[in-house]
Amino acid sequence: MKARGEKQRMPDLLEELMEITDEEQALLEQNKEVLRDIYTSQANFIIESEKFLSKEKMIMVRKHTRFIDFPKHKHNYIEINYVYNGSLTQKVGNETITLKKGELLFLNQHIEHEISACAKEDIILNFIIQPQFFEFIFSYLSSNNIISDFLINSIYNNTQSGQFLYFAVAEVEEIQELLEKIIVEIMKPSFLSDSTSKLYMGLLLLNLIKHSDKIAQTKEELSQPYILVESLKYIEERYPTASLFELAEMLHQPHYSLSKYIKKATKFTFKELLQEKRLSKAKELLESTKLSVTSIAEQVGYDNISYFYRIFKNKYGYTPKKYREHLSN
Numbered sequence: 001m002k003a004r005g006e007k008q009r010m011p012d013l014l015e016e017l018m019e020i021t022d023e024e025q026a027l028l029e030q031n032k033e034v035l036r037d038i039y040t041s042q043a044n045f046i047i048e049s050e051k052f053l054s055k056e057k058m059i060m061v062r063k064h065t066r067f068i069d070f071p072k073h074k075h076n077y078i079e080i081n082y083v084y085n086g087s088l089t090q091k092v093g094n095e096t097i098t099l100k101k102g103e104l105l106f107l108n109q110h111i112e113h114e115i116s117a118c119a120k121e122d123i124i125l126n127f128i129i130q131p132q133f134f135e136f137i138f139s140y141l142s143s144n145n146i147i148s149d150f151l152i153n154s155i156y157n158n159t160q161s162g163q164f165l166y167f168a169v170a171e172v173e174e175i176q177e178l179l180e181k182i183i184v185e186i187m188k189p190s191f192l193s194d195s196t197s198k199l200y201m202g203l204l205l206l207n208l209i210k211h212s213d214k215i216a217q218t219k220e221e222l223s224q225p226y227i228l229v230e231s232l233k234y235i236e237e238r239y240p241t242a243s244l245f246e247l248a249e250m251l252h253q254p255h256y257s258l259s260k261y262i263k264k265a266t267k268f269t270f271k272e273l274l275q276e277k278r279l280s281k282a283k284e285l286l287e288s289t290k291l292s293v294t295s296i297a298e299q300v301g302y303d304n305i306s307y308f309y310r311i312f313k314n315k316y317g318y319t320p321k322k323y324r325e326h327l328s329n
Contacts, residue, residue: 013184014085017063017123027068034070045073049128053077058133059197061186064088064124070115078129078154081105082179086122090115092164102170104179104208108154111162125183131155133198134205135232135277146218147209152229155266167208168216175211178204227251227258228265232273239277240301244270278302279315286324293320 026032039047053060064070064081072091081088081099088099092113099105107113109131118124134151150165169175178200185197208214234247247270248255262270278300285296294305297320302308313319318326 013187014123017084017125018120020120021063021065023065024067027065034065034068039073045071047073047075049075049077049130052128053130057194058130059182059186059201060128061183062126062128064115064118064126066118066120066122069117072112072114074112075107075109075128077109078131078134078151079107080127080129081107082125082127084123084125084183086119086124088115088118088122088124093162097166099166100168100170102176104167104169106150106165106167108150108163110154111164113164127182129201133201135236146212146215147205148229152232163218165218166216167211167214169208169211169214172207172211172214175204175207178207227253227261231258231262231270235270235274235277239274239281240299242274242301274301275311279312282308282312282320283316283323286320287327293324296320 036045039051041048052062083099083101083103085101090097090113093111131154134155150163153163182197182200182204185193185200230251231247235242244259245255248258251258259270266273282296282300285291285299297305297308309319316323
C-alpha cells in the first residue's frame with residue numbers, strides 16, 4: 001500500500017536515483033574523502049552555487065553523495081534537503097537531526113552542518129536556490145510568518161547568523177506532490193521547465209506557510225523585520241511608479257530614516273533595489289513579448305529611453321534591442 005504523497009511519483013525516478021554516480025563509485029573503490037574541488041574553490045569549505053548552477057539558473061536539484069560522512073560546511077546559497085527515500089542524519093549547528101522520508105530542512109547561507117554517511121537506499125535531494133529567487137515571492141507572503149522571516153534574514157542578514165527550518169511534512173499530500181513536480185521539471189526538463197519549476201517552488205512556499213504547524217524545529221528566534229518586508233513588497237507590487245517618499249508615507253517613517261534602514265539591512269539603496277526590479281521585469285518582457293523597447297521602458301517605469309538603454313546595457317551587457325536579437329539567434 002502506498003504512503004500518502006507517493007501517487008504522483010514517477011516509477012522509474014527512484015530506480016534512476018538509486019544508481020551509483022561516478023563520484024560515489026570512486027569513493028567505494030578507493031575509500032577517499034569528499035573531493036572538495038567538486039564543491040568549492042575556497043579554503044574554507046563553503047559550497048558554491050557556481051559549481052552546479054549556470055548563471056541564468058536560479059534553482060537546481062542535486063542528489064546528495066552517499067557512502068561517506070560529509071564534513072562540516074556552509075553554502076553561499078539557500079539549500080533545502082529533501083528525503084526522497086530512506087533517512088538523513090546530520091548535525092546542524094549544535095543540533096542533531098534525523099529527517100525521515102518526505103521531510104524537509106531549509107538551511108540558510110550562514111549555518112554549518114555535517115552529514116552522516118548515507119546508505120544506498122538513502123536518497124537525499126538537495127535543492128540549490130539562489131537567494132534572489134525568493135525576492136519576487138515577497139509580494140505573496142505576509143510579514144508575520146516564520147518562513148518569510150527566515151528568507152528575509154537569509155537574504156538581507158548582515159549579522160550572518162545561521163538559521164534552519166525543519167518541516168515534518170511527510171504526510172501532507174499536496175506538498176509531496178509539488179516537490180515531485182519540481183524534481184521532475186528540473187531533472188527531466190522540457191519546454192518551459194525553468195519557468196514551471198519556479199512557479200511550483202512559489203506554490204511550495206505558500207503551502208509550507210499554510211502548514212506552518214508542521215515546523216518541527218528551528219534555529220534561533222527569527223526576528224520580524226516588518227519595515228523591510230513591507231518595503232520589498234511595495235517595490236515588487238508598485239515598481240513602475242514607486243518612490244521612496246510614497247513608501248515612507250505609507251510606513252509612517254521619515255524618508256531619510258527609511259533610506260538609511262533599507263541600506264543598512266540590504267546593503268542596497270532604495271533606488272538600487274527599485275532599479276534591479278525594473279530591469280528584471282524589462283528583461284522578462286523582452287523575452288516573452290513583442291512589445292517595442294520604448295513601450296517596455298515606459299511600462300517598467302522609465303520615460304527617459306536613453307537612460308534605460310544605458311542602465312540595461314550596464315546590467316546585462318547588451319542594449320535592449322541587441323539583447324532581443326541575441327535571444328533570436
